[in-house]
Amino acid sequence: MASFCNGRCLLLLPLGFSCLLVVLSFADQAKETVGPFNSLYNIGDYSSSSAADHIAATLNLPSPQPHNQQGTEFFESGLNFATPGATIMSPFFFVKNGIKPPPQSHELSPIVTFMKFFYKDCFSFHDCGKNKVLRKALIFMDQPGINDYKQAFLHGKSISEASHLVPEVVETIKNSVERLIKEAEAKTVMVSGILPMGCFPGFRSMFLEGDAIGKNRCHKGLNLFSKLHNDHLSQAIMELRLKYPEVHIIYADFYKAFMAVLKNHAFLGFKTKTLMKACCGSGDGPLNFDVKKKCGEEGAATCSDRASYLHWDGFRLTPEALENLIDTLFSKKGFVFPELKFGEETTAAVTRHYSKIHGRVRDMSYVIRHLLFV
16 A cells, blocks of 8 residues: 555645545554553653643653653653754755754754663663663654754745655654664654644744635645645654554644644634734734744733633744643544553543543533534
8 A cells, every 4th residue: 555655646646545545544554552651752842841741641651851860760750852943854954955954953853862862871770771661661753844844944945845855854754763663672652743834823924825824724835735744754654563563653643633623722712813823922913923023032022811822932832722732632533543542540631631621611522522523
């Protein structure tokens, strides 16, 4: 089946029938369930720390601690390798494609930091190398590639030009996952797709709107680009699962989960009039985002009712939106492939999460049905 939808097919026909066959095949494999886990390791952008904390809470795991913490207890309970502005690609990738490399060094990327830790520090801990701790851990890669595309768009690349970067970016993600499997002997890796860029004020501000804005007020071209990346990524993960059948390689559909939250925003307490506005930003207008006066800089201001906003600063979600996203992701209704297996204790924790967020609604089963099927 994989041969029907190689990189060229996905690039030219991201929503074509042949690619749909691959997606359906991938979903068919999702009948198995994965879990439970003892710890969570987070690899991603600095902002991914919040997503990792929500995932840990949902799965009834301890929050991953900063990776520079010392002591076996921190290693065994999970570590956070988040890096500000983390990219998956090397500086050479940006230079050869006519893009200014990001300021942070590739040597400080989360995957590089993780592997350095594994080789330098991991073997000093009992039962770490060859590798009883990581075999019981969930390694989470949060939106790898998102900052690489952001860097391209910030430096003037069109959506069409950026689409030609997708195969190489996804191939690098695939190689990174394979490195975790072959070198660190990871047994469970969860990789998230990227969120719909066209729904974020920061990305939308880089492109003319006009007829490109859909009924959901998101930029159609940017969202098609996000789908293109995610189609490539799900294909790559399927290929890895076929190559390493003994390893659980999970795809987390952030795009689909976010669109479910967006569709039900009013029900979840997010205001329609500020749906595409950044809470912390400047310029007001429909986006409240100015790349020259970003959140935290002089001239920017923070809204007084953050919980009613989806977007924090143009590129990140508010904590309330992120919590709803993660809860929707783990609703076991087709957003995670394969599904994660919840034990009784974890199921109780998930129920508590839904009760906390949607406490004003008594019938919790109605909440989940409303979120997923309207």
